[in-house]
Amino acid sequence: MTAALLLAAGCSSSGNGSDEDQGGSAGSTAAGATGVAGSTAGSGGHATGASGNGGATSGAGGASAGAGGTGAGGTGGAQTVGTCSPPADIYSPIQKLSLTGCVDPNDPTKLTARAVTYEVNSPLWSDGADKTRAFVLPAGGKIHVDATTGKWVFPVGSVLIKNFLFDNKFVETRLFMHVDDTTWVGYGYEWNGQSADKQTDANIVGIGGDEVKFNTGSRTVDWFYPSRADCMSCHNDVAGDSLGPSNMQMYRVNQGQTVNQLDQFEQMGLFDAAPAKPATDQVLVAPYTTSLGSPPAGATLDQKARSYLQANCAHCHQPNDGNNQSVFPNFDLRFTTAFKDIGVCNTPVTQGMVPGSTSNTIFKPGDPMSSVMLTRMTEPYTDQNGDGRMPKIGTHVVDAQGVSLIGDWITSIKSCP
Numbered sequence: 001m002t003a004a005l006l007l008a009a010g011c012s013s014s015g016n017g018s019d020e021d022q023g024g025s026a027g028s029t030a031a032g033a034t035g036v037a038g039s040t041a042g043s044g045g046h047a048t049g050a051s052g053n054g055g056a057t058s059g060a061g062g063a064s065a066g067a068g069g070t071g072a073g074g075t076g077g078a079q080t081v082g083t084c085s086p087p088a089d090i091y092s093p094i095q096k097l098s099l100t101g102c103v104d105p106n107d108p109t110k111l112t113a114r115a116v117t118y119e120v121n122s123p124l125w126s127d128g129a130d131k132t133r134a135f136v137l138p139a140g141g142k143i144h145v146d147a148t149t150g151k152w153v154f155p156v157g158s159v160l161i162k163n164f165l166f167d168n169k170f171v172e173t174r175l176f177m178h179v180d181d182t183t184w185v186g187y188g189y190e191w192n193g194q195s196a197d198k199q200t201d202a203n204i205v206g207i208g209g210d211e212v213k214f215n216t217g218s219r220t221v222d223w224f225y226p227s228r229a230d231c232m233s234c235h236n237d238v239a240g241d242s243l244g245p246s247n248m249q250m251y252r253v254n255q256g257q258t259v260n261q262l263d264q265f266e267q268m269g270l271f272d273a274a275p276a277k278p279a280t281d282q283v284l285v286a287p288y289t290t291s292l293g294s295p296p297a298g299a300t301l302d303q304k305a306r307s308y309l310q311a312n313c314a315h316c317h318q319p320n321d322g323n324n325q326s327v328f329p330n331f332d333l334r335f336t337t338a339f340k341d342i343g344v345c346n347t348p349v350t351q352g353m354v355p356g357s358t359s360n361t362i363f364k365p366g367d368p369m370s371s372v373m374l375t376r377m378t379e380p381y382t383d384q385n386g387d388g389r390m391p392k393i394g395t396h397v398v399d400a401q402g403v404s405l406i407g408d409w410i411t412s413i414k415s416c417p
């Protein structure tokens, strides 16, 4: 038998199985719930989808592997739509976003009804792109929240989704998939329909990434599509693979909502056990005002700066730093590490000076312009492996608000502890 589904036009996403598991409320928060799911997809589709998902690598999402014609009586021309799960062969991902099952195949700008959208407290800076975030759990899968770290551990078969938009035009959709106990894989999809055209689909980004000028219709934006290896340099094992979902990022009341996101997801039955609520000082704040919200009243400069560094730097700069192979084992920008232990204050650089600066100190108390940490954030982008620009990958545009925040923070600290 094959787990692949044939999808006749109009059937929409087939993953109705998980709607059941999530008690229907999943659909209600899905950004693009189209209303078609649950209509005529049919119980046959449901059953196959569910078993495919459970089997993680069993091929449910398997690229274009033959559907074998056993699906819902496929008609000529209908294309196989996956079940939004990792491909059987990670080197053969589904080429078109519309066929992944993670989006509505008839309108890939809308997520599958199975997707649960979420927001974070402190977003990664991506050149000012607007973002939407969601996850799709495999049938019956639950999220486990680690009681010590507050990290959200996703079951094998999960797919995490992030969309990047400028001027309401999609530039990229990223899928991050939990393949097996030790493996995650990330794929970027490059959207069509620049300028005035309607956006109908996105194609998989080549394994080495891509660099484009994206025309939103009102302006041109330089956009770098990270390679699959780039995904893993930030989404590394030491940092915990998935980077946003954790109590510190997810404990928040989203705009237009009254219930905390953690409580909302608990009510939806998404966790294997009710997570304990994090202490206030364990939760990130918005570093500055974005479309996701503003820093809470009373948020300190220290909280804002440390929240920023957690979201933008800590996945590479923490002990045993994943892909960086311990170049700087003591350089630790995680929010939860006390300032005296983050290894920057009056610490000499190991990687040399930044062009145009004579400072050789990572963090010079009271003196942002002599702090390599800050000057690295303002370095112009040159190429993918730029001359010292931080974050190392994934941005062309200096984050002026981030720079001003980190500058103020350095100014405010007058001496090393």
Ligand code: HEC
Pocket (backbone or CB within 6 Å): 120, 122, 123, 124, 125, 133, 160, 161, 162, 174, 175, 176, 185, 186, 187, 188, 225, 226, 227, 228, 230, 231, 232, 233, 234, 235, 241, 242, 243, 244, 245, 311, 312, 315, 391, 392, 393, 394
């Ligand atoms: C420069 C570091 C960096 C690179 C490169 C990167 N990401 Fe991320 N990504 C992050 C951070 C940090 C977050 C969490 C913060 C947020 O959501 O704004 C994140 C969030 C995500 C999410 C939401 C789930 C999660 O883990 O938080 C997805 C999906 C995702 N990234 C996919 C990808 C894929 C696929 C690639 C490669 C094509 C990629 N990312 C490359 C840093 C990066």
Ligand code: HEC
Pocket (backbone or CB within 6 Å): 233, 234, 309, 312, 313, 314, 315, 316, 317, 324, 327, 328, 348, 349, 350, 351, 352, 362, 372, 373, 374, 376, 377, 387, 388, 389, 390, 391, 392, 393
């Ligand atoms: C994708 C991984 C990655 C991210 C994200 C990242 N860095 Fe780095 N960082 C590196 C690597 C690799 C090096 C060493 C290579 C180099 O010097 O460019 C480095 C070097 C540095 C250094 C030089 C340290 C020394 O001893 O000389 C500083 C300071 C720094 N990063 C600060 C930051 C800050 C601040 C952020 C967030 C705004 C950040 N980094 C985000 C990977 C990263």
